[in-house]
Amino acid sequence: MKKLKVDQTTTLLYQVIMKAMNSSSRPTGGWSQGLLAAMNNPEVVIDSDDQLVVIKDKYPKALFHFLVLPKRNIPNLKSLTQKDLELLKHIHKKGEEIANRANKELRFRLGYHAVPSMSHLHMHVISQDFNSPCLKNKKHWNSFNTHYFIDSVDLIREIEKTGHWKSDQAEMNAFLKKDLRCHVCKEVFQTIPSLKAHISLHDVTKHHDSSSS
DNA sequence: GTTCTAGAAC
DNA sequence: GTTCTAGAAC
Numbered sequence: 001m002k003k004l005k006v007d008q009t010t011t012l013l014y015q016v017i018m019k020a021m022n023s024s025s026r027p028t029g030g031w032s033q034g035l036l037a038a039m040n041n042p043e044v045v046i047d048s049d050d051q052l053v054v055i056k057d058k059y060p061k062a063l064f065h066f067l068v069l070p071k072r073n074i075p076n077l078k079s080l081t082q083k084d085l086e087l088l089k090h091i092h093k094k095g096e097e098i099a100n101r102a103n104k105e106l107r108f109r110l111g112y113h114a115v116p117s118m119s120h121l122h123m124h125v126i127s128q129d130f131n132s133p134c135l136k137n138k139k140h141w142n143s144f145n146t147h148y149f150i151d152s153v154d155l156i157r158e159i160e161k162t163g164h165w166k167s168d169q170a171e172m173n174a175f176l177k178k179d180l181r182c183h184v185c186k187e188v189f190q191t192i193p194s195l196k197a198h199i200s201l202h203d204v205t206k207h208h209d210s211s212s213s
Numbered sequence: 214g215t216t217c218t219a220g221a222a223c
Numbered sequence: 224g225t226t227c228t229a230g231a232a233c
Contacts, residue, residue, distance in 0.1 A: 031214055059214075117214045136215095137228070191222095191227065216232090223226075 034058070035120045039069055047098065052091055054098055057124075059134040061144060064102040064127040068095050074121040077112060077155070077165040085159055092152045095125040103127060105205045110152040113143055114172035123152055128183065128204040130196075137192060139176045145183045146175035184210050 028037060038044050039053045046066070047054040057065040068091050074080065080088070092110060099108040106127040116122070126144060135141065142148060150165075158165055180189045184202040189195035202210070 034214065134215095139229095193227080218231100219229095221226105221228075223224105 032117065032119050035067070035069060035118050035122060039071070039120075047094070049094075051087060052094055054094065057126075061132050061135040061140055062127045062130045063132065064099070064106065064108070064125070065132070066095075066098050066102070066125040067122040068098070068125060069120055069122045075119065076116070076121060077114070077150070077167070080121075080155075080159055080165055082159060082163045085156065088152070088156050088159065091123050092156065095123055095152065099125050099127070107204050107206050107208075109144070109149070112150045112152065112155060114148045114150055114167055114175075115169055124149075130183075130199055135192075135196070138180060141180055141192065141195065142176045142178055145181065146178055148172055148175040 035055075038055050038058070044055045044058070045053055046056060048071075051071055053069050053071060055067050055069070057067055070087055070091065072087075074084065095110040099110070106129060108125060108127050110123060110125050112121070112123055124144070130141075130144070150167075155165060180192065180195045181187070182189070182195065182198055182202070184199065184204065187198065189198060204210075
């Protein structure tokens with residue numbers, strides 16, 4: 001068989017598969033419902049209780065990257081009220097526990113993406129090394145290192161104060177387009193590879209004075 | 214959320 | 224020529 005023919009067949013086959021995978025009409029709901037599937041998959045759940053589930057992020061953007069999800073379906077940040085405060089605090093506490101269990105030296109951040117791609121409210125628990133082959137593009141970086149990433153403590157404080165979370169979606173998405181800036185020293189880089197090479201030199205352990213490096 | 218790839222950037 | 228990004232995926 002001619003090589004060209006094989007390539008064409010492969011491409012076609014791929015396209016058919018991708019179409020099936022992405023279809024929102026399939027029973028499981030497609031990729032945006034992936035967390036619901038993960039929550040109910042014992043193979044990826046690392047912890048749970050009556051109110052929440054903890055899973056490992058399927059494409060970790062750092063050495064340690066977990067998601068804490070409420071069992072009760074909460075679609076997004078907008079749907080939170082003061083009635084959810086206890087749950088939010090419980091999720092936060094579990095996140096701290098998971099981080100401490102994973103690695104006691106590394107600095108972690110606990111928080112939410114302003115405009116998440118995946119359905120079902122989920123709090124990221126992510127170590128600040130950002131040392132991962134899955135971290136590939138500007139959106140990945142900026143979603144964890146701009147105000148697009150909402151610290152769990154800030155969210156809880158806002159819900160306590162105003163009873164809800166309100167943010168402009170277009171404004172939030174604009175953060176994803178910002179310059180690539182080192183989260184430790186704030187230096188700007190032109191490419192993802194140069195940024196990643198740079199951040200690998202920073203000490204991101206707890207109690208380390210980052211202003212001196 | 215990822216994959217893939219055209220073409221921009223170097 | 225190679226690296227890297229950015230947008231489509233019906």
